[in-house]
Each structure stands twice: as structure tokens, then as C-alpha cells.
Amino acid sequence: MTAAVSLQHVSRYFGDVRAVDDVSLEIPEGEFFALLGPSGSGKTTCLRLIAGFEQPSRGHIEIFGETVEGVPPYRRSVNTVFQDYALFPHMTVRENVAYGLMVKGVGREARASAAENALAMVALSGFGGRRPSQLSGGQRQRVALARALVNRPKVLLLDEPLGALDLKLREQMQVELKTLQRSLGITFIFVTHDQGEALSMADKVAIFNDGKIAQVGTPEQVYEQPQTRFVADFVGSSNVLPPDLASATGGPQRWISLRPEKIVVLRDGQVPQGRRHTAAVITAIHYLGAFTRLNTRTHDGYEINVASPSSAGKFHEGERLILQWDPASEHVMEGEG
Known part of the structure; x- marks a missing residue:
């Protein structure tokens, strides 16, 4: 045609x-x-x-x-x-x-x-x-x-x-x-x-x-x-994880795209269950209605953004979290550019 x-x-x-x-x-x-x-x-x-x-x-x-x-x-x-x-x-x-x-x-x-x-x-x-x-x-x-x-x-x-x-x-x-x-x-x-x-x-x-x-x-x-x-x-808001961070969380040593809404927040006392995860601290909080955007930083200094349902409760800056996600939520990118 x-x-x-x-x-x-x-x-x-x-x-x-x-x-x-x-x-x-x-x-x-x-x-x-x-x-x-x-x-x-x-x-x-x-x-x-x-x-x-x-x-x-x-x-x-x-x-x-x-x-x-x-x-x-x-x-x-x-x-x-x-x-x-x-x-x-x-x-x-x-x-x-x-x-x-x-x-x-x-x-x-x-x-x-x-x-x-x-x-x-x-x-x-x-x-x-x-x-x-x-x-x-x-x-x-x-x-x-x-x-x-x-x-x-x-x-x-x-x-x-x-x-x-x-x-x-x-x-x-x-x-x-x-x-x-x-x-x-x-x-x-x-x-x-x-x-x-x-x-x-x-x-x-x-x-x-x-x-x-x-x-x-x-x-x-x-x-x-x-x-x-x-x-x-550019398309939406994605976390781009470098190879060393992807590898440290149990993933492949490649550039990874991870959407903020795919990340689950675990708070004090909650234990990750066999998924990819990393510790992070909240650096900024933005209330967006149905979701709250959390800007977080890992102990290695990497920035990871999270879209957490606002119904999950209140957060505060400086709060320590565990960020957890399903490996199926990761997307290995073909290039860095």
C-alpha cells in the first residue's frame, strides 16, 4: 500500500x-x-x-x-x-x-x-x-x-x-x-x-x-x-539508571529506563521481597493530586524520582526509604544518546 x-x-x-x-x-x-x-x-x-x-x-x-x-x-x-x-x-x-x-x-x-x-x-x-x-x-x-x-x-x-x-x-x-x-x-x-x-x-x-x-x-x-x-x-518522566547502579540492584550492567510509577516505596520496618531495590533519602516532595512525586537520592548520589499514590500517606524530606521494583519494569536501552 x-x-x-x-x-x-x-x-x-x-x-x-x-x-x-x-x-x-x-x-x-x-x-x-x-x-x-x-x-x-x-x-x-x-x-x-x-x-x-x-x-x-x-x-x-x-x-x-x-x-x-x-x-x-x-x-x-x-x-x-x-x-x-x-x-x-x-x-x-x-x-x-x-x-x-x-x-x-x-x-x-x-x-x-x-x-x-x-x-x-x-x-x-x-x-x-x-x-x-x-x-x-x-x-x-x-x-x-x-x-x-x-x-x-x-x-x-x-x-x-x-x-x-x-x-x-x-x-x-x-x-x-x-x-x-x-x-x-x-x-x-x-x-x-x-x-x-x-x-x-x-x-x-x-x-x-x-x-x-x-x-x-x-x-x-x-x-x-x-x-x-x-x-x-523526554517522553514522560523516566529514571535512567547507569550500568553500575543497575548492576548493584541486581540487574544487568546496562543503561536502564525505569518509570517513576513502577517504583514501590517501602518505609521503616518493611523488607523488600526478592525484587530490585535500593535505599534512598527523600530530597523533595511535590503533591500532584492523585500522585505525589518524590525526588530521592541513593547513598551513591544517584537521583531517582518516584510517583507514589497520594493515598499511601504523608512523607517528609530527609525520610529514608527502600525503593523496590519488579525486574519486568526495567527496560534495557539500545544506546546512551
């Missing part, structure tokens, strides 16, 4: 800066695919290369089997939703949504009908006569989505579109975006630096670092089986 988007050894240089460095990636049709990474990692430049706003310095890009190097954005079967929405303030919502069809020469009645259908898709029926300034942030985000979808793209590109929303609305829109993608069945490529967004919405995630892809996999794979220290540190 032809991939929706294929990047083959793609690089993009800005002077001496390699924003994207020899990236190869296959994105299947119909997937919700996330490009995840910190600022400056290359994810947004990669999206812009797919959109046509940038051209590769080298390498090859295909969209549904068609070569797109040198093809302008308006001739690609993609549309982009930007973080700032880029709505025209002097136009009504309906006119904003229909703008792309007007540029293509679609008649007034046809584009008005298509705009209303697109607004219905994003639960904004009846809002066509309003101005963007009369809408909430979440509603403006939906208008931007409708404007992109009205052109019936084969691939929808989303450049951190939830970044301007507050937490509650952002979580709501994550659910709505995922539901919309499932109902439409088209390929969504979503750029974000927010690990929670990527893990909750995407079918697959490509993690970027220094212009390269560090790992590609399902959300579960990149979280539970990070291939490098960077992925372990």
Missing part, C-alpha cells in the same frame, strides 16, 4: 544549521501521526517540508506516491492548521472557511454550502455569520480546522494547533480531534512538543532530536520501550 507521506533521506540546511538531518519516514494512509520533540528538534521544519513551505536541501518527498519537490503548497493534496489559526478578522466565519474555495474559483452557492458542511463537521452549525472576535479560543480553533477540511485534503497537517488553549480546553480538543480524524479517515500529521498530546492522540509517534528521528513507534512502545536516554527522558 502506498504511504500517505514518504520522506527518503531528507535534509534541510539553513547555512551551517541542519534543521532536518537525513530523515527517512513512512506515514501510512489514515493514521494519526505525531511529530514530537523539543523546540529546535526539527519537527516543525519537517512539517513545513511536507506542506511545501520549505524545500529539501537534499532527499526525496512523496505524497501518495507523487514527487513533490518544487511543487508549491497550493498544488499539494495537503492543508495546514496553524497554532495562531490565521483567521481573517474582517470576514465572517463562513467566509473564512470558504476562502480557499473562492480562490479556486468555486461558485458562491457551492462554496457557502461546502462551508456550512465543514462547520457542521466541527460542531459549529449556525456560527457562520459571526466574526472570529465573537468566538472563544476553542471555537476559533474549530473554524481553522473547518477551513482546512473544506478543501478535502488527503493529508491534514497540524502545527501545534492546541498550544494557545488553556489546559481544560486543550484536553477537550484532544478528544475531539481524535474523534474527527477517526470519522473522516484521512491522515493527520500533528506537530507538538507536548508528550501528553502525542501519547493520547497518535497512532504512531516520531520523536525528533537535533534534526534526526530518535525513535518511531506506537505511544506504548516509545513510553515503555525507549531506545535511548533522550527518548526515556
Whole structure:
């Protein structure tokens, strides 16, 4: 089956800066695919290369089997939703949504009908006569989505579109975006630096670092089986145990990833039962509602973070603990980088 988007050894240089460095990636049709990474990692430049706003310095890009190097954005079967929405303030919502069809020469009645259908898709029926300034942030985000979808793209590109929303609305829109993608069945490529967004919405995630892809996999794979220290540190919060500490606790002498929620805290008088364990002292406590994050330090000076259920009771700084975990919770990483 032809991939929706294929990047083959793609690089993009800005002077001496390699924003994207020899990236190869296959994105299947119909997937919700996330490009995840910190600022400056290359994810947004990669999206812009797919959109046509940038051209590769080298390498090859295909969209549904068609070569797109040198093809302008308006001739690609993609549309982009930007973080700032880029709505025209002097136009009504309906006119904003229909703008792309007007540029293509679609008649007034046809584009008005298509705009209303697109607004219905994003639960904004009846809002066509309003101005963007009369809408909430979440509603403006939906208008931007409708404007992109009205052109019936084969691939929808989303450049951190939830970044301007507050937490509650952002979580709501994550659910709505995922539901919309499932109902439409088209390929969504979503750029974000927010690990929670990527893990909750995407079918697959490509993690970027220094212009390269560090790992590609399902959300579960990149979280539970990070291939490098960077992925372990960036996706969620992980303890990266060096080989000497891993060996001292009974594990292999390799770099190990251990998630904080996998660690069980034993207090004074409790004895570890045949699992990996180490003694530690609490150095800081952070209450997070259902969980309490404990920063601890072993006698060798290693920092280990623990996510303990808040129902486990109160802790205090300086308290001595035994940290225990199941060997199956460890993940041996392929590399240190």
C-alpha cells in the first residue's frame, strides 16, 4: 500500500544549521501521526517540508506516491492548521472557511454550502455569520480546522494547533480531534512538543532530536520501550539508571529506563521481597493530586524520582526509604544518546 507521506533521506540546511538531518519516514494512509520533540528538534521544519513551505536541501518527498519537490503548497493534496489559526478578522466565519474555495474559483452557492458542511463537521452549525472576535479560543480553533477540511485534503497537517488553549480546553480538543480524524479517515500529521498530546492522540509517534528521528513507534512502545536516554527522558518522566547502579540492584550492567510509577516505596520496618531495590533519602516532595512525586537520592548520589499514590500517606524530606521494583519494569536501552 502506498504511504500517505514518504520522506527518503531528507535534509534541510539553513547555512551551517541542519534543521532536518537525513530523515527517512513512512506515514501510512489514515493514521494519526505525531511529530514530537523539543523546540529546535526539527519537527516543525519537517512539517513545513511536507506542506511545501520549505524545500529539501537534499532527499526525496512523496505524497501518495507523487514527487513533490518544487511543487508549491497550493498544488499539494495537503492543508495546514496553524497554532495562531490565521483567521481573517474582517470576514465572517463562513467566509473564512470558504476562502480557499473562492480562490479556486468555486461558485458562491457551492462554496457557502461546502462551508456550512465543514462547520457542521466541527460542531459549529449556525456560527457562520459571526466574526472570529465573537468566538472563544476553542471555537476559533474549530473554524481553522473547518477551513482546512473544506478543501478535502488527503493529508491534514497540524502545527501545534492546541498550544494557545488553556489546559481544560486543550484536553477537550484532544478528544475531539481524535474523534474527527477517526470519522473522516484521512491522515493527520500533528506537530507538538507536548508528550501528553502525542501519547493520547497518535497512532504512531516520531520523536525528533537535533534534526534526526530518535525513535518511531506506537505511544506504548516509545513510553515503555525507549531506545535511548533522550527518548526515556523526554517522553514522560523516566529514571535512567547507569550500568553500575543497575548492576548493584541486581540487574544487568546496562543503561536502564525505569518509570517513576513502577517504583514501590517501602518505609521503616518493611523488607523488600526478592525484587530490585535500593535505599534512598527523600530530597523533595511535590503533591500532584492523585500522585505525589518524590525526588530521592541513593547513598551513591544517584537521583531517582518516584510517583507514589497520594493515598499511601504523608512523607517528609530527609525520610529514608527502600525503593523496590519488579525486574519486568526495567527496560534495557539500545544506546546512551
